[in-house]
Amino acid sequence: MLSKRLVVCLDVRGGKLAKSIKFVDTKDIGDPIAKARQYYEDGVDELVFYDITASRENRDIMINFVEEVARQIFIPFSVGGGIRSVEDATRLRNAGAEKVNVNTAAVKRKELISEIARAIGSQSTILSMDIRRVEPTQEMPSGYEMVVNGGVTPTGIDGLWWAKTGEELGAGELVINSIDADGTKDGYELNLTRMIADSVGIPVIASGGAGKPEHLYDVLTEGHADAALVASIVHYGEYTCRSLKEHLHNRGIKVRLNY
């Protein structure tokens, strides 16, 4: 039986680690590679590096960064932020990323998902989704709306519909990030996570809102997620990866503890 995964997300800006709160206020908090290595040794199951500059000028810096990560980290890691083409995805994959995350560019042109899945495989193609709660309407019956450009631009696209469409187009995994919960430390959005996890046949990584170990437990049980993504609660040293996994293990969740 597969273990539930603990995923740590590192926002990277020009090779530096940044942490955003509600996607707006960002500050640099250290060397991402040193942090990544620390989490790797502490038992994180997977890492996500998010290039928050997402600019074309930054592409080569990001490729070099990914190569350096791949020399230091011997577990799967993915890269996201500003991936707009098959070429972007393939370069990152060849530099050593196990998977790539697409987000805004896929909303603008959904064929991008199938193109990347064909080039590097569905198992390496993650669809990241930033979603906010809205009043259910005819266009957005799930009551959740896709938001793009780092969580600032509403799209009018139904979140649940987009998740299912992403799977049909070949995404092998979904990151479900709740804009409402992000940065609050009040817990993941369980309703949203469960709604999507129950509607697709691919793994779901829950993101946004982790403040304490109980929140991870809740989203992996009640939220039906396959993996829980955390950021600030480990970046600032409140919890270690080990302590989060031990909490889950002690409450009967199968996690990887031997490493």
Add this chain to the structure above:
Amino acid sequence: MITIIDYNAGNIKSVQRACAEVGVQAIVTSDPTTVTSAEKIIFPGVGAAPSAMAYLEKKGLGVALTKAFEARIPILGICLGAQIILDSSEEGNQKCLGLVPGKTVRFRIRNKLLKIPHMGWNEVKVVQPHPLLDGIQPGDEFYFVHSFYPQPADKKDVYAVSSHGGDFCAALGSRNLFAMQFHPEKSGRLGLQILERFARWDGTLTG
């Protein structure tokens, strides 16, 4: 010195970097004579069996690998490299190298909660001792990404199993050949240890 076979099937660099991490020098080649004269061979690979076999045959690498196996050069297969050493694969009904009797089969799972590909960390249980699996403890997990798995004809060739809707073969071996469905290069310290042991392995069941 380890020779990694590059046959246009996935990210070879990650295997090379993992070797570097454990202090083992590794070169990457798609030249058959480099393969047959190698000291040790890693046969990695991610992707589909039919295109991989086509490329191996075109480059003469299939023949080279068979010769290396006959010459008792230690060989380590990883993922797709653990599948196409068998007689055939259900993936595209592909005839394979036939170094070990058996076939590669697709997961057939009815439980909706179990997803395919089998992707993530899963426990590997050793069912028969092997020098490369020395030190693996109950509960040790490794990283998998696959929709097919190797099924040796003879149970004596199965060295470890994992479970996804039932047990499946996670590691197999025959003489100087050992192969694993999981990715030692992506499995943290425990995976790196297997690569380290392979670098020291003499290709026998006692060494």
